[in-house]
Each structure stands twice: as C-alpha cells, then as structure tokens.
Amino acid sequence: MxxxxxxxxxxxxxxxxxxxxxxxxxxxxxxxxxxxxxxxxxxxxxxxxxxxxxxxxxxxxxxxxxxxxxxxxxxxxxxxxxxxxxxxxxxxxxxxxxxxxxxxxxxxxxxxxxxxxxxxxxxxxxxxxxxxxxxxxxxxxxxxxxxxxxxxxxxxxxxxxxxxxxxxxxxxxxxxxxxxxxxxxxxxxxxxxxxxxxxxxxxxxxxxHTCGQGAADIFFLLDSSGSEGTTNFRKQLEFVNSIANEFDFGPDTTQMGLATFATGVSLEIPVTRYHTKTEFMQNVLRVPFRDGESNLHLGLEMTRNQLSDKILTVKSHRFAIILTDGRSLEHERTVDESRKLHMAGVETFVIGIGSDVDESELLDVASDRNHLFRVNSFLQLDTIHQQIVDRICAEKTVFPTTLATTTPKPTTHTTMGTTTTTKPACGPKVADILFILDSSDSEGPENFKKILDFVYNFAHQFAIGVNNVLFSLITYSSDVNVRFYFNTFTSRNSVLNAILNTSYIGLGTNTSDALNVARTVMFRPEHGSRPNATNIAIVITDGRSRNPNATITEAALLKKTADVFSIGIGPDVDQHELGIIASKPTNVMQVNSFELLHTIQDKITQAACSGRI
Structure with a gap:
C-alpha cells in the first residue's frame, strides 16, 4: 500500500x-x-x-x-x-x-x-x-x-x-x-x-506530494496508430515513466501495466508482471511502435480485462490512463467498451493530444469531464504528469476501500499552450443543493461510504461559493441530523471535506422527519438559503419510510419549496414512494446496488442542470 x-x-x-x-x-x-x-x-x-x-x-x-x-x-x-x-x-x-x-x-x-x-x-x-x-x-x-x-x-x-x-x-x-x-x-x-x-x-x-493509502493498479493504454510515428510514440513512453517514477511498486502497493492499440491491441506489460519500479520503467522503453489503424475499443477491452478481479487478486483502486492523438475507427464500439470499463469501477483518465481528437468521444471514454486532459502536442505531455499523479493520489483515498482521504485539486487542462480550470457543471449558476441521505441500519457503514463517495463526486463538479453553488447535508435514520447548512461551508475545500467526514448512524428510516427538516430548517435564509438561488433537494435511500402517510404529506410540502430528486438503491426501495417524493417522474432514479451509484452521476447532473438551475 x-x-x-x-x-x-x-x-x-x-x-x-x-x-x-x-x-x-x-x-x-x-x-x-x-x-x-x-x-x-x-x-x-x-x-x-x-x-x-x-x-x-x-x-x-x-x-x-x-x-x-x-x-x-x-x-x-x-x-x-x-x-x-x-x-x-x-x-x-x-x-x-x-x-x-x-x-x-x-x-x-x-x-x-x-x-x-x-x-x-x-x-x-x-x-x-x-x-x-x-x-x-x-x-x-x-x-x-x-x-x-x-x-x-x-x-x-x-x-x-x-x-x-x-x-x-x-x-x-x-x-x-x-x-x-x-x-x-x-x-x-x-x-x-x-x-x-x-x-x-x-x-x-x-x-x-504525499500519496493516498491503499493498493493501486494503474494500466496505461497508448495510441500506436500510424498518425503517431516513432518519435511521438517514444514521448508517450517517456510520459508513462514520468508517472511511474512517482510511485512505490510492489504487489501490495502499486502495480502497473501497459498495452498499445492500432489495428489490433498488444498487451506489452501485464499489470502483475513487474514488482519493482526499475523493471517496469526499463521495459516500458522497450515497447515497440506498432503502426496501423485506430481501434481504440480493442484497447479498452484489454484494459478492462487487465483490471478485472480474475487478474487482480488484491482489492485495489484501479486506474486507466489512455493517450490518443486521433479518433477511433469504431465510435459506437468505443463508447460501449468505455461504459463497461466505468461499470467495472475503473477510474479512467483520457489525454487527448493535438487537434485531431474528437472531444465528445474523449468525454465518453473518460470517467467524467474532470478526468479529461488536453495538450496541443506530444512535447506538452510532461506539463500534466504531476496533475495526473496528484489526482490519482487524491482519488485513491476517496473510495471506501481506504481509511484516509485527501481532497483532490481542481483538474486543469492544458490547451493552446495555456492552463485553465475545468468548466464546472452547469456553468456559473446560483443554486442551493441539499442532500438528504438515508443512514439507516439496512445500509451498513461500507455502503454509506459509497453514498458519500457519490455525493462527493457530484459536488466536486460544481463551482462552489457564495456566488455559485452552495451545498448542505442532512442524514436521517430514527432521528434527523443536520451535518452542515448552506452557510456553514462556502469554499470548495471545506464542503468536500465535510461530505467525507459525515458519520454513519445506523438506526430506523424516518424519511418524513427528514423531509420536514429540509423544508422548515435547511431552506431558510438564516441557514444560508438564498432568494436568488434555485432550491434542489436530492434524497438517497435504500429502503422505505417507517411512516408512509407522513412521508406523502411532507413530500408534497417540500416540493413547493424545492425541486426534489429521489434516488433509490437496491431491491428493497419502494418505487411508488420514490415517485411521491420526487417533483416529477424524470427526477426519479434507481440503481441495483451501491456500487452502481456512479453510473447515474452524469444523469443526475444533467437533470439538475437542465431543470431550474
């Protein structure tokens, strides 16, 4: 580790x-x-x-x-x-x-x-x-x-x-x-x-540069198609080594692998082959330029297989770093393989090089817009290597397989020779977003951490501040706990850390009282709710309320104050109740397990941004 x-x-x-x-x-x-x-x-x-x-x-x-x-x-x-x-x-x-x-x-x-x-x-x-x-x-x-x-x-x-x-x-x-x-x-x-x-x-x-705890498996996928050429391909290999040099290697710490794609895909270094940094870096520089077409989808499939449980026996944080200077030949198959990679829980970074890449396709391949980087040329790759390393170190601590968390820096993209911060979700909008999180005993602490990871990644996309988006959070089980108000934390750093510091309770499911507190306490001026902001409430639950009639009443009142979204997790949620809580049918979302929460992140972001924000 x-x-x-x-x-x-x-x-x-x-x-x-x-x-x-x-x-x-x-x-x-x-x-x-x-x-x-x-x-x-x-x-x-x-x-x-x-x-x-x-x-x-x-x-x-x-x-x-x-x-x-x-x-x-x-x-x-x-x-x-x-x-x-x-x-x-x-x-x-x-x-x-x-x-x-x-x-x-x-x-x-x-x-x-x-x-x-x-x-x-x-x-x-x-x-x-x-x-x-x-x-x-x-x-x-x-x-x-x-x-x-x-x-x-x-x-x-x-x-x-x-x-x-x-x-x-x-x-x-x-x-x-x-x-x-x-x-x-x-x-x-x-x-x-x-x-x-x-x-x-x-x-x-x-x-x-202290790096997060936990085992990490990192797999590089390099474009080796004809548009690259031997010289530029070599620069990709040097970039891989600049990242590898930042990590301690070992079967219980960090392992790295590498594949190239062109007309076909070549597994150059299996992820479990080398246990020392020296061995890995020496063999990276021996990887040959393949030449050919750009069948990215084959490389993504190889990446998913290398980062699968059948290859990796140690529970780890899994990262893919993909470099390309062009467009894939099979766009739909590339999108399909990208989804499979994301569903497998692999954090996927994409680096687009030059002007011939398709940014829309790159966004499909990346885990989200914060995992997409752009550079003008292969010569600029070294300017972003530390950002990639810092992001990996930060994200290694976000997920519930670890005990320590650091907060990642805002991702920066290098474009046209300049550095700019990632465009926040929804742009510079003014919104007050309240999360209402089920913390009942049916979840358990590990699943509750998965909810916090989802909330963290959602909030991380936004420009946070008194003139942009503010967040507040309550949890509920038998009682309702206000974790922080809209005016408790007004900086990005403090909000993200407050989310990750939220503790698990583990009792009953008092949904009606949580909705009442949201309306009568949270969306109040004295607690930072702004008159010029859109009010959004996001309820996340894995079960059904203990008082359905009271929940119906409180949901109707809250919907007069805020645009309410409901997210149900697992087989025990009451779909009818989810519909009652939400402001409209399109505000209802459901996943089969806590591990799949990340699959609806873009959907909930788009729904929130296309609503009244």
Missing part, C-alpha cells in the same frame, strides 16, 4: 507561504514532535518553534481543513496540544510559540509511542480520512537507539502514516534518521538550526 507521510522534522525559523499555493486541497493531520533535549539549549529550541510556526502558517487551519498538534520530548514527553484543540491559524501559531523548553535527555522512543497511542487517535482529533503527518525534530542520537527503531516501526505499520525525519547539526545519527523515516526520500538534514529554512521548500513539496 502507498504510505501517507509522517514527517519527522528537525526544524528552524524562517519560512513563507508555499502550501496555500502548492497543495490547498489536501487537508492533513500534522503532529510536530520536537526535540527539547539539553544539547539544544533554549535559543535553538525556539528556532525550531519559529520554523514550525512559519511552516504551519502556509496551511489553511480548520476542523475540515488542516489540524495541527505539538509534542515536545526530552527525558519525558509533553503533549502541548492535540489535533482537536485549536481550529484557527492564529490560535495554533500562538500555542506553538508558548511551548515549554523541557531540557533533559533524548528519549525519542517515548515521543514516537506517544504519537502512535495518543496523538493519532480519534479521541484526540485524528480523522479517518485525511493524511497523517508527524513531524519529529531532533539534533542528536536517542538515548535508546533500539527502542527508537522499534517505536518507529510500530508507528510506520499504520498504513495511513508516512514519516519524514529531519536532523539538525553534526551529532545526528543518519542511520537512526533513516530508520525513523518512511523511506530515504523522507529524511532531511541541515548543519545548523539557522539553516532549517533552506529545506522548507523541499519539505513543502514532500508534504504536498
């Missing part, structure tokens, strides 16, 4: 504001672990605190953004504050500045154990669906080297944690630093406390 970063950092004082630019859509739980032993003295200890303040100042601090904790250690461990103690940047920075210099020995193992058993527990604010970043700062060797290695190994056994170790001065033990860190790329050293600022940008980059 790809590990998230636990940073062990030895720190100093200067710094500016990089993270707000570098990774604004990746909230994290950051625990600083600061050496306060006698070898440092007070002045150097304070330089560490100043560096931490400057580094922290780059983040958006908040309950649904980045949380920070601080632990100091010497002979003993002092918990300065927990992840859930402060939710404003000014409070966090002030608390860092108040940290007490402990003075004493260097019992690093006690600090690492404290982080594992206290700081990174839910009781003290650690969230299940964000990166866990622990930053430990030290200027020397620990008093108990063996115990420190053991404590670090126990901490790194958590697959939602990556460790970065930063050593200061000449007394640091490089071997011990390496043992503390997740890997050699997560260790930093500086010769003095005054030089800590020189590693700030590298530390920032390491933090921002």
């Amino acid at each position: 790809l590990h998230l970063a636990v940073l062990l950092v030895v720190i100093s004082c200067h710094g500016t504001n990089a993270l707000t630019r570098a990774c604004p859509y990746k909230p994290a739980d950051i625990v600083f672990v600061v050496d306060g032993s006698g070898s440092e003295r007070l002045a150097n200890f304070q330089k560490q605190l100043a560096f931490i303040q400057n580094f922290t100042g780059q983040f958006e601090i908040g309950k649904n953004q980045t949380q920070v904790s601080l632990v100091t250690f010497s002979t003993d461990v002092t918990n300065e504050f927990n992840l859930n103690t402060y939710y404003s940047k000014s409070d966090v920075l002030a608390a860092i500045g108040r940290a007490h210099y402990p003075n004493g020995e260097t019992y690093t193992h006690l600090a690492l154990d404290h982080v594992r058993m206290h700081s990174l527990t839910t009781q003290f604010g650690a969230r299940l669906n964000v990166n866990k970043i622990v930053i430990v700062l030290t200027d020397g060797k620990s008093n108990e080297g063996l115990l420190t290695v053991q404590a670090a190994n126990l901490l790194k056994q958590r697959k939602d944690v990556t460790v970065i170790a930063i050593g200061i001065g000449n007394e640091v033990d490089p071997t011990e630093l390496a043992a503390i860190a997740s890997n050699k790329n997560h260790t930093f050293t500086v010769t003095s406390f005054d030089l800590l600022q020189t590693i700030r940008q590298d530390l920032t980059d390491t933090t921002c």
Whole structure:
C-alpha cells in the first residue's frame, strides 16, 4: 500500500507561504514532535518553534481543513496540544510559540509511542480520512537507539502514516534518521538550526506530494496508430515513466501495466508482471511502435480485462490512463467498451493530444469531464504528469476501500499552450443543493461510504461559493441530523471535506422527519438559503419510510419549496414512494446496488442542470 507521510522534522525559523499555493486541497493531520533535549539549549529550541510556526502558517487551519498538534520530548514527553484543540491559524501559531523548553535527555522512543497511542487517535482529533503527518525534530542520537527503531516501526505499520525525519547539526545519527523515516526520500538534514529554512521548500513539496493509502493498479493504454510515428510514440513512453517514477511498486502497493492499440491491441506489460519500479520503467522503453489503424475499443477491452478481479487478486483502486492523438475507427464500439470499463469501477483518465481528437468521444471514454486532459502536442505531455499523479493520489483515498482521504485539486487542462480550470457543471449558476441521505441500519457503514463517495463526486463538479453553488447535508435514520447548512461551508475545500467526514448512524428510516427538516430548517435564509438561488433537494435511500402517510404529506410540502430528486438503491426501495417524493417522474432514479451509484452521476447532473438551475 502507498504510505501517507509522517514527517519527522528537525526544524528552524524562517519560512513563507508555499502550501496555500502548492497543495490547498489536501487537508492533513500534522503532529510536530520536537526535540527539547539539553544539547539544544533554549535559543535553538525556539528556532525550531519559529520554523514550525512559519511552516504551519502556509496551511489553511480548520476542523475540515488542516489540524495541527505539538509534542515536545526530552527525558519525558509533553503533549502541548492535540489535533482537536485549536481550529484557527492564529490560535495554533500562538500555542506553538508558548511551548515549554523541557531540557533533559533524548528519549525519542517515548515521543514516537506517544504519537502512535495518543496523538493519532480519534479521541484526540485524528480523522479517518485525511493524511497523517508527524513531524519529529531532533539534533542528536536517542538515548535508546533500539527502542527508537522499534517505536518507529510500530508507528510506520499504520498504513495511513508516512514519516519524514529531519536532523539538525553534526551529532545526528543518519542511520537512526533513516530508520525513523518512511523511506530515504523522507529524511532531511541541515548543519545548523539557522539553516532549517533552506529545506522548507523541499519539505513543502514532500508534504504536498504525499500519496493516498491503499493498493493501486494503474494500466496505461497508448495510441500506436500510424498518425503517431516513432518519435511521438517514444514521448508517450517517456510520459508513462514520468508517472511511474512517482510511485512505490510492489504487489501490495502499486502495480502497473501497459498495452498499445492500432489495428489490433498488444498487451506489452501485464499489470502483475513487474514488482519493482526499475523493471517496469526499463521495459516500458522497450515497447515497440506498432503502426496501423485506430481501434481504440480493442484497447479498452484489454484494459478492462487487465483490471478485472480474475487478474487482480488484491482489492485495489484501479486506474486507466489512455493517450490518443486521433479518433477511433469504431465510435459506437468505443463508447460501449468505455461504459463497461466505468461499470467495472475503473477510474479512467483520457489525454487527448493535438487537434485531431474528437472531444465528445474523449468525454465518453473518460470517467467524467474532470478526468479529461488536453495538450496541443506530444512535447506538452510532461506539463500534466504531476496533475495526473496528484489526482490519482487524491482519488485513491476517496473510495471506501481506504481509511484516509485527501481532497483532490481542481483538474486543469492544458490547451493552446495555456492552463485553465475545468468548466464546472452547469456553468456559473446560483443554486442551493441539499442532500438528504438515508443512514439507516439496512445500509451498513461500507455502503454509506459509497453514498458519500457519490455525493462527493457530484459536488466536486460544481463551482462552489457564495456566488455559485452552495451545498448542505442532512442524514436521517430514527432521528434527523443536520451535518452542515448552506452557510456553514462556502469554499470548495471545506464542503468536500465535510461530505467525507459525515458519520454513519445506523438506526430506523424516518424519511418524513427528514423531509420536514429540509423544508422548515435547511431552506431558510438564516441557514444560508438564498432568494436568488434555485432550491434542489436530492434524497438517497435504500429502503422505505417507517411512516408512509407522513412521508406523502411532507413530500408534497417540500416540493413547493424545492425541486426534489429521489434516488433509490437496491431491491428493497419502494418505487411508488420514490415517485411521491420526487417533483416529477424524470427526477426519479434507481440503481441495483451501491456500487452502481456512479453510473447515474452524469444523469443526475444533467437533470439538475437542465431543470431550474
């Protein structure tokens, strides 16, 4: 599994504001672990605190953004504050500045154990669906080297944690630093406390490029038709390696495969063949240019087979990355194979190269518009490789097979030599969209997570803000729980994280009360509902209400306030009741299982956008 970063950092004082630019859509739980032993003295200890303040100042601090904790250690461990103690940047920075210099020995193992058993527990604010970043700062060797290695190994056994170790001065033990860190790329050293600022940008980059946990299988499908030519085909291979180089390989972490398509399809590298990055990248460069026509549908079929359960025995996040510079010969068959690939749960990225591609066809092949990229030429492929990597790392945490979640950046498309953000669904419209989610015991927590993933992906398409679309969310079982109002979160980042942080309840199905709360509480001016906005309510349920008559009454009243959509999941929903809840028959949608929710995302988006939005 790809590990998230636990940073062990030895720190100093200067710094500016990089993270707000570098990774604004990746909230994290950051625990600083600061050496306060006698070898440092007070002045150097304070330089560490100043560096931490400057580094922290780059983040958006908040309950649904980045949380920070601080632990100091010497002979003993002092918990300065927990992840859930402060939710404003000014409070966090002030608390860092108040940290007490402990003075004493260097019992690093006690600090690492404290982080594992206290700081990174839910009781003290650690969230299940964000990166866990622990930053430990030290200027020397620990008093108990063996115990420190053991404590670090126990901490790194958590697959939602990556460790970065930063050593200061000449007394640091490089071997011990390496043992503390997740890997050699997560260790930093500086010769003095005054030089800590020189590693700030590298530390920032390491933090921002932390990849989501979970096993990933990534399959590349490359256009090898006659329009490409050998030189341009080689540039595709180099692009594949630029992405592969960003991941750790192994049967339980990341595996990659590759096929080419022209008149026929060639399986060049089966997805399970190579377990090291070096082997894979060397063999990528040996893939020959095939030449011929453009039968993309054959390549899509091969991709689906390679990413199927019969090939992949480990449960994983599955991604396809497809590159093409033209149009397929068999458009209808290409669309059909694309649908099968999406139905199989494969997140499908498409990169269109040059001016001869059919953008409509590319949209059919991609999972959605946020998975479509355009470049003018093969030379521009390298300009988007980091965007693809970041998106994969973010999406690896969205699905319910993982415990940690980061928020993806808005996808950007490179076109005509410029970079623009993806056009949001419905354009710059003003709408208030309320989700009403069934959280009853018939679902179970895993299926409820699938609903949240669907809501997240739906909301992710929109321009979110006070002048665009605002979201609110309630869940219901025996009782109704308001998760957030329209005016609770007004930024994209905060809304998306609030969706993913919604907890499961698991009791009865009190649909009528949920509809009542939607009308009497949620669509109210004091809770952010705007007079110039279209009101939309989306009800998602897997069963039937416990009080059908009350549901009929409340549905009729809500439909006077909002355009209501109803989505039923599975065989136990009451189709008649779905029709009663919805404003009109075309607002009723149904899928056979929670796994198929993604198949109606475009339909619900189009229905909402073509309605009163």
